[in-house]
Amino acid sequence: MIEHLVVAPIVLPLAVAAALLLVDERHHAAKASLSLAGVLALLGIAALLVARADLATTHVYRLGSWPAPFGIVLVADRLSAAMVLLAATLAAAALWFSLARWHRAGPHFHTFVHFLLAGLNGAFLTGDVFNLFVFFELLLAASYALALYGGGAQRVRASLHYIVVNLAASLLFLIGVSLVYGVAGTLNMADIAVRVAALAPADRVLAEIGIGVLAVAFFIKAGMWPLGFWLAPAYAAASAPAAAIFSILTKVGIYAVLRLWLLVFGGTSGAELLAFGGMATLLYGVMGMLASQSLGVLAGYGLLVSSGTLLAAIGLGAAGSTAAGLYYLGVSTLGVAAFFLLIELVERAREAGADMLAVTAEAFGLRSDEKEEELGYAIPAAMAFLGLAFLGCGLVIAGLPPLGGFVAKFALMHALVREEASIPAWSVVALLLASGLAATIAFGRAGVRIFWASERVPPTVRLMEIAPIAALLALSVVLTVLAGPVLDYLGAGARALHAPAAYIEEVVGR
């Protein structure tokens, strides 16, 4: 029975999403309880997967018990399990936040979140390239709906660009997959690794082109410069809970690069591309952060900085940098997600930024004077709480002590300098420091404008809205306190990624 645990993170959200479709929109409470129960169960399953990844390096689940190269396999190694846990955590926080208001702003919010989760978990767990494509499409289709969620001209316009860019990226993905299949004759990732290694040089070039086209598709998702211009406007326009979940979407691209590149090429061909692309992204993100006028755009560029850092760390370093990068991935995703949730609450205190939300609320008949007493009481001294949360998000994203962002950046720099004391490595360290400074400046400037402004409206903030933000920031503290064990766990995962023989052996060896 326990061996079916690997497939549970895909089946459960699909089942919950389907069940949610059957519940009428008017039964908000029933929908919310079902959805929350589903996501909490998913959290439990993900935690169990993470715990069990300690027992053996890899868990291979053969769908339909077909042997490996012929059937589709799911593989829950440390990296996949950790990513599934991260996705479930973000979804839980976003759903919790949405209960205050957002989940009634339009139809099928919970359904979309669960379909997105199914796609995300599938993409993290699958060991088959075409299956990865299908799960990508599933998560993208759900993300299109979530990007549009809440309606309004600005969202529709931003989503149009988002959808077109991602559809084009999906076509590139298909070209890459079919090229690899044409040369290697297989779609199983481990089997591709075995066969590409044994190819004649002429065919190997074709395989490299195939993987290269695939990589472009992943880079578009990850927002690598110059493929990431779509990201900040689309994320800034999305509704707060949707944007919070979206902060893991860029990480799906990073995950796919990490998995396929290390598996098939063992981290040799194309390392410079990753490293310099990552650095360019980092630089672009830093400039975007400094130039951003609104908080949503600032958060979007924060995501680009995080993507750039990860790509550079993956491209340059060995297992130690990858482990530190994975820790940074978790911390920065949680920080940006908390910030996306916080932005909506902060915007309520500002006259100028509030108009878009007011229009949305009007469109769906949600007047602010509507009685909402069943949702819990408005907390006193809201501005102080918001200020503290803003400070926390700023500290995590800028990488300042005492929160997790500092440990992550420090571990990353330490690993880079120790493993790869070259000029590119030192430039990444310099860029990381510069990105911290830029984030501090951007957050400081925004904070002064919002919290020290003379004419502001005291916002009504409900406990239900501030609690998930506090929980996400508390998780960052937990990650700081438990940095040792977490880094050990991710370190073992990263070493397994850098030595894929065991993975290949377990998937196709028998």
Place this chain on the structure above:
Amino acid sequence: MELTIALGIGLLAGCGVWLLLRPRTFQVVLGLSLLSYAVNLFIFVMGWVRGGRPPFVERGVPVDAAAFADPLPQALVLTAIVIAFATTALLLVVLLAARGLTGTDHVDGEEPAE
């Protein structure tokens, strides 16, 4: 045969990319459709272009792999067609919503300044 298909794919992809870069939303939708046709043909060709061969193996008959067409790309194309169909439908809805909300069919939601 290979040349014809290759030229066809190239023509479809070229028209698709050109339309994708046009400023009107309907052109973009058509461009994406043409591109997805090109990609579907490309996937199909990756199973090699061989005419008149069945994709199935008969039970009890000795198997010569060279005498069969590869059925897997055909299955992949089917999946890709379904997904492209669904996403194009979704995009059309978004296109209509954008047209209704912004009053223009320009991809940026506003007419460029003259």
